[in-house]
Amino acid sequence: MPPWQQEQASHAVSLYFDLSPALPGSVPASVSTSAVRGPAPATNSTPPQVSEPAASTGASWREEFTSLTQEIKIRHYSPKTLDTYKLWLRKFQAFVRSKPPELLTATDVKEFLTWLAVKRQVAASTQNQAFNALLFFFRHVLHREFGKVEGVVRAKRRPYIPVVLNREEIEAVLARLEPPYNLVVKLLYGCGLRLFECLNLRVQSLNFDAGIITVHDGKGQKDRTVPLPKAILPAMRVQIDALKILHQRDLTRKYAGVFLMNALDEKYPNAAREFVWQWIFPAKDLTRVPETGEYRRYHLHETQVQKAIRKAVAEAQLCKRATAHTFRHSFASHLLGANYDIRTIQELLGHSDLKTTMIYTHTVKSSTIKEARSPLDF
Known part of the structure; x- marks a missing residue:
């Protein structure tokens, strides 16, 4: 390595030990880094301008x-x-x-x-x-107040109009998604779910008789119910049947069950292995818990769904920047365009403030205000 890279590495290691005084074997200040490194090889490399690191206080926080x-x-x-x-x-x-x-x-x-x-x-x-x-x-x-932070103004967010897909664009994306990602997107659009709410669904969240889905621990730790679309009922039943087979195979392998939130494992020791607690969209592989050495199953990871959606949107050659959350925006906008009450949409989306839901009034044409036209079209 050229001398400037050796010097840069020396600064990095020294700074690390300065910031972590509790680490054993700290490098004494008397040790010469050049003596440790040995003679520098001949090189024609020109060292870049590297600023000296500021003196550290050694506070670890x-x-x-x-x-x-x-x-x-x-x-x-x-x-x-x-x-x-x-x-x-x-x-x-x-x-x-x-x-x-x-x-x-x-x-x-x-x-x-x-x-x-x-x-x-x-x-x-x-x-x-x-x-x-x-x-x-x-x-x-720290148990003390900011006080007034003079000279710093809270940043004002600009009005944001969400991206909305029409039905043709949504169908084009769905046609390019493979299971189970296509079913995930159908729930995002058909129920207006957030991505993490959809992936956190368990078997007990579905009520086929009443035709509803119960969303537990949504944003803000709130529960709500949304209609279960009739169009996906056959696909959901097929998914449940596949889950039964997977669950039985997991039980045969004597796995420890699915991951549960909070202290439910202690309150209900057998719940993790019960079918009603299984994920609707389980991960492909089991996850090993380092602390106990046992194997548990997690749900499908968000990044996998996001990657599949990006690929499908690219293949569909849409002229819009669509993500997983775009289908939730489309759900609200299409309901509003179908003259659903704004309060109903607020309840379905799980918004605490009606102002949050009102943003979708900018994504549909108003029936009371005259539609604006370009003079070029007169």
Whole structure:
């Protein structure tokens, strides 16, 4: 390796040990990195301009991350919220050069948010997400208020009009999807489900007699019911029959069951192996739990569905940027276009605020306002 790469590696390792003082075998400051590396080979490489890393304080923030996890779980927030808040806390920690948490001030927050907006040019929603994560961290982990963060204005989100597919475009995508992805998309469009709500469906969520699907622990830990489309009833029954065969095979292999949320495993020890708790869309392979060594089954992963949808949209050569959430947008817009009441659509989507549902009024033609035309068409 050229000398500049050796020097860069030396800085990286030294910074790592500086940030983790509790690690055993820390490199003494008296050890010369050049002595460890040995003589540098002859090279004609020109080293790039590498800035010197700032001096580290050695604050690890381990207790703060542990407290953040506990505070999130106490409030029963979703695992995604925990992952997002931990991600922003890591970025904030790196920004302040691992400054001890007790020395953090509103000025640090102001500089971080300003850096996100000016240097990184993040979207308004991303900036607000970072603000909310740090606000939670200050209030519930550090137990002190932000106060006024002077000079930093909460980013205002621009009005967003969702992408909506017509029926021909939806059929074109469905025709290019293989099972079980085509059934997943039919539920997204036919029931207005979010992707994670669809993949979290279990056998007990289906009620064929009443023709409804019960969505448990949706966004905001809320439950709701949506109509089960009659058009997919035969496909859903075929899926259930296939699940019975898979479940019996798993029981023969003496697997530990499916993954259950919270402490249901302790409350109902046999629930994980019962058929009613099985996923509607199970993963292809079993997952090994490192702590216990047992094998459990998870549901189909979101990235697999998203990848299949991207491929189908590309093959259909749509002129719209369609994702898994686009089918939920299409569900709401098509109901509104069919003169369904906006409050009914709000209940079906599981929105807490009617303002969120009102965005779909921009995706359909109004029957009361004269349709705008281009003068070129007069």
